[in-house]
Amino acid sequence: MGTGTKIGLGGIGGLIIAGLITLLMGGNIGDVLQQAGGMAMQNETVQEGEFSEEEQELATFSKQVIASTEDIWSQIFREYGIGEYPAPTLVLYTGTTQTACGQGNAAVGPFYCSGDQKVYLDLSFFQTMDRQLGVKGDNSSLAKAYVIAHEVGHHIEYLMGTLDKAHQRMQATNQTNANKYSVRLELMADFYAGVWAHYESRMFGSISDKDLQEAIDCAQKIGDDYLQKRSQGYAQPESFTHGTSAQRMKWFKLGYQTGDVRRATTFQESDATL
């Protein structure tokens, strides 16, 4: 048993638990499904390879998180009249995997490929988070959910056209400027992860202050300046591709506090206000 608090994943996680309780009480699971209304149930997860027991636990958690993002982004798309939300596929793998964006492996961490609209997650990354980065939280913490919600944030960027536009500009400029576009894309994905957490909290009351602090700590520990100082002793701002710890925390928090997708303005900010 972990010591951290569980993030009660409203979405599908909550639904499954509610269904189980109903069955244990002799009720009919159909009632629970009906109560849940038009909740999205069809999101797809692909699991590659053999998983250890701990990995299986993380896989189950990851599926709950991706289901929650599907519920929430479907609702946001409806609310803002954007249309149907086409959810990404979650690919859980160990070792290496083939993607439309080339080969994926554990060293690159979780990533999103717009070529096939899939979120790739090597489950060993969560162990890296725990052991190397010292990110607190148990196997179902908000910090881990944030990692998935961030990748889904890139999928939102893709659907909004932001990702392709930025990639076109990045190809037409020098490395320093391309890195600046990259930082803005990453901070926007952090912002969208915050928006997801806002809805998750509002709809299901499932996020405590402690959960939130763990997620913010995680955002801090995956800042470029923090990681570079850890690995080489100093930080080179012009080589940043993901933003500083302060920036990552700021945009995640802004998404969490406002829950307003129109505030995803990382490309409108100057270097000084980003």
Ligand SMILES: [Zn+2]
């Ligand atoms: Zn990213």
